[in-house]
Amino acid sequence: MQNIIRNLIAAAALALMAGCASTGDTTGEEQTADQQDATAEQGITAQPGQDAYSYPYGQAPSQYDTFDTTGGATASGGQAVQAVASSGGAVSADRIIYFGFDSSEIPSESQAVISANARALTGNARIVTQLEGHTDERGSREYNIALGERRANAVRQAMIATGVSPQQIRIVSYGEERPAAAGQSEQSYALNRRVEIVY
Amino acid sequence: MRPVIKLFGLMALLLVGRFALAQPLTIDITKGIEGSGIPITIASFGGGAPEDIAGIVAADLQRTGKIAPQPAGSQADYSVTGQAQPGGSRGYLVRFQLAGAQGAPLLNLSFDVPPNQLRPVAHRISDLIYEKLTGEKGLAGTRIAYIASGGGSWYLVVADADGQNPRVILRSSQPIMSPAWSPDGGKLAYVSFEGRRPQIIVQDVYSGARRVVSAAPGINGAPSWAPNGQRLAFTLSKDGNPEIYALDLATQSPIRLTNGSAIDTEPVWLPDGSIVFTSDRGGSPQLYRIGPGGGAAQRLTFEGDYNARPTVSPDGRHIAMVHRRGGRFYIAVLDLQTRQFRVLTSGGLDESPSFAPNGKMIIYSNGQRLTAVSLDGRVKQDFALRGNGRDPVWAPYGR
Numbered sequence: 001m002q003n004i005i006r007n008l009i010a011a012a013a014l015a016l017m018a019g020c021a022s023t024g025d026t027t028g029e030e031q032t033a034d035q036q037d038a039t040a041e042q043g044i045t046a047q048p049g050q051d052a053y054s055y056p057y058g059q060a061p062s063q064y065d066t067f068d069t070t071g072g073a074t075a076s077g078g079q080a081v082q083a084v085a086s087s088g089g090a091v092s093a094d095r096i097i098y099f100g101f102d103s104s105e106i107p108s109e110s111q112a113v114i115s116a117n118a119r120a121l122t123g124n125a126r127i128v129t130q131l132e133g134h135t136d137e138r139g140s141r142e143y144n145i146a147l148g149e150r151r152a153n154a155v156r157q158a159m160i161a162t163g164v165s166p167q168q169i170r171i172v173s174y175g176e177e178r179p180a181a182a183g184q185s186e187q188s189y190a191l192n193r194r195v196e197i198v199y
Numbered sequence: 200m201r202p203v204i205k206l207f208g209l210m211a212l213l214l215v216g217r218f219a220l221a222q223p224l225t226i227d228i229t230k231g232i233e234g235s236g237i238p239i240t241i242a243s244f245g246g247g248a249p250e251d252i253a254g255i256v257a258a259d260l261q262r263t264g265k266i267a268p269q270p271a272g273s274q275a276d277y278s279v280t281g282q283a284q285p286g287g288s289r290g291y292l293v294r295f296q297l298a299g300a301q302g303a304p305l306l307n308l309s310f311d312v313p314p315n316q317l318r319p320v321a322h323r324i325s326d327l328i329y330e331k332l333t334g335e336k337g338l339a340g341t342r343i344a345y346i347a348s349g350g351g352s353w354y355l356v357v358a359d360a361d362g363q364n365p366r367v368i369l370r371s372s373q374p375i376m377s378p379a380w381s382p383d384g385g386k387l388a389y390v391s392f393e394g395r396r397p398q399i400i401v402q403d404v405y406s407g408a409r410r411v412v413s414a415a416p417g418i419n420g421a422p423s424w425a426p427n428g429q430r431l432a433f434t435l436s437k438d439g440n441p442e443i444y445a446l447d448l449a450t451q452s453p454i455r456l457t458n459g460s461a462i463d464t465e466p467v468w469l470p471d472g473s474i475v476f477t478s479d480r481g482g483s484p485q486l487y488r489i490g491p492g493g494g495a496a497q498r499l500t501f502e503g504d505y506n507a508r509p510t511v512s513p514d515g516r517h518i519a520m521v522h523r524r525g526g527r528f529y530i531a532v533l534d535l536q537t538r539q540f541r542v543l544t545s546g547g548l549d550e551s552p553s554f555a556p557n558g559k560m561i562i563y564s565n566g567q568r569l570t571a572v573s574l575d576g577r578v579k580q581d582f583a584l585r586g587n588g589r590d591p592v593w594a595p596y597g598r
Contacts, residue, residue, distance in 0.1 A: 053371075065349040139528060145420050
């Protein structure tokens with residue numbers, strides 16, 4: 001619990017810093033807008049509330065936050081599973097399907113989660129869900145993106161089988177890039193092999 | 200001091216098509232040589248420059264594993280002396296001499312530099328000494344790029360090859376992955392999840408300008424530059440499952456190179472224009488090769504049940520990859536000429552290998568930090584980064 005609170009404080013502090021930075025820190029942004037070559041598109045760097053800022057190498061900051069999300073705390077503190085501060089916010093358990101190692105097969109105990117969410121979708125055709133596929137950290141990162149998509153597709157197929165319109169389902173795979181639990185224990189890995197149903 | 204070599208035995212293989220020619224040998228090199236190398240003494244540079252040039256040179260040479268700087272006062276075959284003092288037309292005058300056994304001069308050079316170029320000059324001196332003593336091109340003056348994250352942010356960082364001088368050229372509140380240097384070292388392609396969906400972006404390192412190269416529905420992943428820098432290969436799943444595409448950057452029209460129900464991803468180019476990639480079409484992920492225009496795929500790897508994330512040496516002879524056996528992940532290398540398959544690391548969570556531009560070292564992530572191993576497995580090298588680092592890519596020698 002302490003860890004979670006600490007993470008939340010860290011995330012809040014960083015959000016504040018980012019907020020301050022984005023007003024005074026538009027150097028990179030404006031530079032990129034001004035100096036684009038003829039083929040560059042402007043869309044991405046010019047969005048309000050954008051997620052990403054680029055900097056010319058010569059003016060790029062040398063400081064970055066190194067709050068360790070790769071399990072350093074677990075290595076020294078035993079097998080404790082540590083929640084990772086996720087910018088996406090916590091998804092409740094009735095919207096998560098967990099998977100076995102190297103598997104995209106939906107476990108029977110997760111059928112209820114799929115049925116409940118499928119009912120919500122068939123009940124209101126205007127709702128769109130995003131199925132976010134995830135893997136544990138082992139193995140190649142890009143191959144894990146493909147495995148995460150395979151898991152999300154398995155949930156998608158199961159939902160369509162119960163009558164959900166394909167138009168109501170979007171898919172994205174984050175592979176191992178957004179773990180739900182830090183640390184290199186089997187317990188963490190099991191929590192990270194998942195599909196989150198996001199509305 | 201010889202490396203421990205374990206022969207895992209000859210394995211006769213049932214091969215397909217025209218690859219039925221090899222009996223690969225698996226050699227595990229699990230221990231490097233420590234403390235060996237050409238002895239050299241490096242005297243402190245006088246003159247009061249704000250950088251410890253002798254210290255930087257000693258660290259650079261130590262890191263190569265082939266040259267061994269000795270403590271002050273000891274005897275060695277080679278010696279370096281130098282000065283760095285205010286003067287010259289730009290701020291500092293840096294001189295250095297490399298001498299051989301009987302004091303015979305081997306190198307004697309001077310540099311006229313501004314204060315902010317003292318570190319680069321130290322790396323240049325390291326490379327000159329390394330090249331003189333080994334006949335190989337040095338790496339001290341090169342750079343790496345990697346991804347760091349923490350506190351809900353992701354960073355694309357470019358740093359010197361010793362891990363110093365980090366520059367955050369991209370900061371995002373969403374994941375960034377799979378950076379890839381253009382052959383001239385001027386651009387990085389990468390995958391960004393900004394807007395909560397994956398896109399392939401090419402960023403000019405020096406101007407910071409960015410261009411979206413692909414934002415198709417589904418996966419946009421694993422960008423890789425063609426040797427001529429004019430095409431990108433990458434993975435899209437817009438047609439239902441991950442397939443390899445090649446895009447001409449001038450015409451912007453992607454061509455699909457694979458077609459099947461399996462996962463095809465992680466394409467990399469060989470110098471001849473053919474493409475090596477990861478596919479699980481045989482039931483487990485293995486490496487395959489297709490021609491520049493696609494066509495029938497030839498399977499390249501047969502060791503173990505997991506070979507993925509290929510990366511090609513600059514001369515096109517070796518392919519390094521992530522290799523799994525017994526539940527652990529290693530960096531392994533396949534020699535395309537001899538078909539010899541070697542495991543280079545002691546294993547664990549090793550991933551994301553990338554060749555140095557001289558083809559002698561491979562940088563990778565061991566799941567906690569960045570580290571490097573030589574192509575022969577003898578030299579290990581750690582990178583002194585602040586915090587975590589992953590997805591490392593060694594920059595080419597460049598322009």
